[in-house]
Amino acid sequence: MAKTLPERPRAVLVGVQLPGVTDESHAADLAELKRLVHTLGFDAVATVSQRRQRLATGTVLGSGKLKELAALTGGSGVILSGAHGKASKAREKWEAEAEAEPEAGAEATGAPGDMDVAADAEEPHDEDDDSTDTDLEATAMEPGPKPTVVVVDHELSPSQLRNLERATSAQVLDRAGVIVDIFHRHAKSHEARMQVEIARLNYLAPRLRESSGGSERQQGRGSGDSAVELDRRKIRDRLAELREGLASIQKDQDQRRYARRDQLRVALVGYTNAGKSSLMRALTGSAVLVADQLFATLDTTVRAMQPETRPRILVSDTVGFIQKLPHDLVASFRSTLDEALEASLLLYVVDASDPTWAAQLEVTRTVLREIGAEVVPSKLLFNKVDRLDAAAQEALKAEHPEALQLSAHRPDDVAGLRREIITFFEASMVEADLVIPYARQGRIGEVYEHTTVVSQAYDETGSRLRVRGLPGAIARLTRSFQD
Numbered sequence: 465m466a467k468t469l470p471e472r473p474r475a476v477l478v479g480v481q482l483p484g485v486t487d488e489s490h491a492a493d494l495a496e497l498k499r500l501v502h503t504l505g506f507d508a509v510a511t512v513s514q515r516r517q518r519l520a521t522g523t524v525l526g527s528g529k530l531k532e533l534a535a536l537t538g539g540s541g542v543i544l545s546g547a548h549g550k551a552s553k554a555r556e557k558w559e560a561e562a563e564a565e566p567e568a569g570a571e572a573t574g575a576p577g578d579m580d581v582a583a584d585a586e587e588p589h590d591e592d593d594d595s596t597d598t599d600l601e602a603t604a605m606e607p608g609p610k611p612t613v614v615v616v617d618h619e620l621s622p623s624q625l626r627n628l629e630r631a632t633s634a635q636v637l638d639r640a641g642v643i644v645d646i647f648h649r650h651a652k653s654h655e656a657r658m659q660v661e662i663a664r665l666n667y668l669a670p671r672l673r674e675s676s677g678g679s680e681r682q683q684g685r686g687s688g689d690s691a692v693e694l695d696r697r698k699i700r701d702r703l704a705e706l707r708e709g710l711a712s713i714q715k716d717q718d719q720r721r722y723a724r725r726d727q728l729r730v731a732l733v734g735y736t737n738a739g740k741s742s743l744m745r746a747l748t749g750s751a752v753l754v755a756d757q758l759f760a761t762l763d764t765t766v767r768a769m770q771p772e773t774r775p776r777i778l779v780s781d782t783v784g785f786i787q788k789l790p791h792d793l794v795a796s797f798r799s800t801l802d803e804a805l806e807a808s809l810l811l812y813v814v815d816a817s818d819p820t821w822a823a824q825l826e827v828t829r830t831v832l833r834e835i836g837a838e839v840v841p842s843k844l845l846f847n848k849v850d851r852l853d854a855a856a857q858e859a860l861k862a863e864h865p866e867a868l869q870l871s872a873h874r875p876d877d878v879a880g881l882r883r884e885i886i887t888f889f890e891a892s893m894v895e896a897d898l899v900i901p902y903a904r905q906g907r908i909g910e911v912y913e914h915t916t917v918v919s920q921a922y923d924e925t926g927s928r929l930r931v932r933g934l935p936g937a938i939a940r941l942t943r944s945f946q947d
C-alpha cells in the first residue's frame with residue numbers, strides 16, 4: 465500500500481545578481497540552488513531575485529524586495545529588533561568576534577546596543593535605497609501553503625541570517641548551510657561522517673547564539689551568555705576529538721594506500737551528478753549508489769575493473785565538486801581526494817548535456833589544481849552524450865577533439881573507455897625477466913597480480929617469467945624474490 469508521503473517543506477529561493485555576473489550564470493546558479501534544495505527534501509516554489517551593486521549588509525535584499533519576500537512567507541518584512549531586547553556586553557563581543565572576519569567593520573565597530581539596529585542604522589542612505597536595484601524574475605508562486613523556508617544563494621553572516629529570519633518569519637538557510645546539510649545526510653562511512661561533523665560544527669559555531677536565543681531569554685541574559693560560552697567550549701572539545709579520530713583513521717588508510725602503491729589506479733573525478741558513480745558501476749560491476757541527486761557519493765570507493773585484467777586496474781569513485789563549495793567542506797574532503805592524487809590516470813567526467821558543463825569543468829580543474837593533482841595525466845570524458853543530438857556532438861568534437869564522448873548507459877561506450885584505460889597503462893609498462901626460485905613458487909600469485917606474464921620457462925634454478933608491468937612493481941617483485 466502506498467503511504468501518503470509527508471509534506472515537503474516549501475521554500476523560496478533568494479538570489480542577488482551582482483555586477484559582473486551574467487544573466488545566464490545568475491539563472492544557472494539559481495537553478496543549481498533549486499536542485500540542492502530539492503535534494504535536501506524541500507520544494508522550491510518561488511524565486512525572489514534582484515540586481516544589486518552588492519549584498520545589503522543587514523538583509524541581503526533592499527527593503528522593498530525584502531517586503532516582497534516577506535509577503536510570500538507571511539512575515540512582517542521589517543526587522544523587529546526590539547522584541548529581542550538589548551544585547552549584553554558579552555554577547556556583543558561574541559557577535560563582533562564572529563562577524564569581524566566576513567564583514568570587516570560593518571557591525572563590529574557599530575554603536576553599542578542592539579547589533580541589528582546598529583546594522584540597519586548604518587545603511588539607509590545606500591543599502592536600503594532601492595533606486596539602483598533592478599527586480600528580476602517576478603515569478604508567480606506555485607499555489608499552496610505559505611513557504612516556511614527561505615534559501616539564499618550567498619553566504620550569509622550570522623546577523624544577516626537572523627535579520628532575514630525576523631523579517632520573513634521563516635527558517636533561513638544559505639547555500640553553504642544547504643550543502644553542509646546534504647553532506648550530513650549523505651555521509652555513510654565513519655570517516656565521511658566525522659569529516660562532515662567537523663564542517664558542520666565549524667559552520668554552526670558562529671551561528672550558535674541563534675539557537676540558544678530562546679533559553680537565553682528564559683534564563684535571563686547572564687546565564688544565557690555563559691551557556692553560549694559553554695556550547696562554544698563543547699564544540700571546541702568535540703572538534704579536537706573528531707580531528708584526533710580522523711587522524712587515526714587516516715593513518716590506517718595511508719597504510720592501505722601504501723599497500724596499493726604498485727597497483728594500476730585510475731580515479732573518476734568531476735562535478736556532482738556528472739555520472740562518476742554510473743561509470744564506476746559500468747566499469748567495475750560494483751553496486752555503488754547512483755542517484756539523480758547532488759552529492760550522492762561522499763565516500764571514495766575503490767574496485768577492480770571487471771572483467772579483471774592482469775595486472776588488475778583499480779578504479780576509484782570520488783566525491784563530486786560544486787561551485788562555491790564551503791571552505792570547510794573542501795578542507796574536510798581533501799583526504800578523500802588524496803585518492804585522486806595517487807592515481808596514475810584521472811578521468812575528468814563532464815555531464816555534456818548540462819548547458820553549464822564548461823563552468824563545471826572549470827570548478828573541477830580549479831579544485832584539483834589546488835590539491836596539486838594537475839600533474840597527474842588525465843583524460844576528458846564527455847558523459848551523457850545520449851542526450852545530445854548529432855550536431856551537438858559534432859560541435860563538442862570540434863571543440864575538444866582529445867576528449868572521449870560516451871554514455872555510461874551504453875555498454876559499447878563503456879567497453880571503449882575500458883580499452884582506452886588499458887592502452888594508457890600498457891604504454892607505461894615495461895618488459896622484464898623475473899626468476900622465481902623453486903622454494904618460492906608459493907608466492908608466484910603475486911607476480912600474476914601485479915604484472916602480465918608473457919611467457920614462462922623452467923630451468924634448474926626455478927621458473928623464469930617474462931612479464932610486463934609498471935617499472936615500480938617489477939622492481940619490487942625482483943627485490944622480493946632475490947632475498
Ligand SMILES: Nc1nc2c(ncn2[C@@H]2O[C@H](COP(=O)(O)OP(=O)(O)OP(=O)(O)O)[C@@H](O)[C@H]2O)c(=O)[nH]1
Nearest residue numbers: 736737738739740741742755759760761784848872
Ligand atoms: N542520460 C544519461 N544519464 C546518466 C548518464 N550517466 C549518469 N546518468 C544519470 O545521472 C545521474 C547522476 O549519476 P551519478 O553516477 O550518481 O553521478 P555522480 O557523478 O556519481 O554524482 P555525485 O555522486 O552526486 O557527485 C543519475 O540519475 C544517472 O542515472 C548517461 O550517460 N546518460
Ligand SMILES: [Mg+2]
Nearest residue numbers: 740741760761
Ligand atoms: Mg556518485
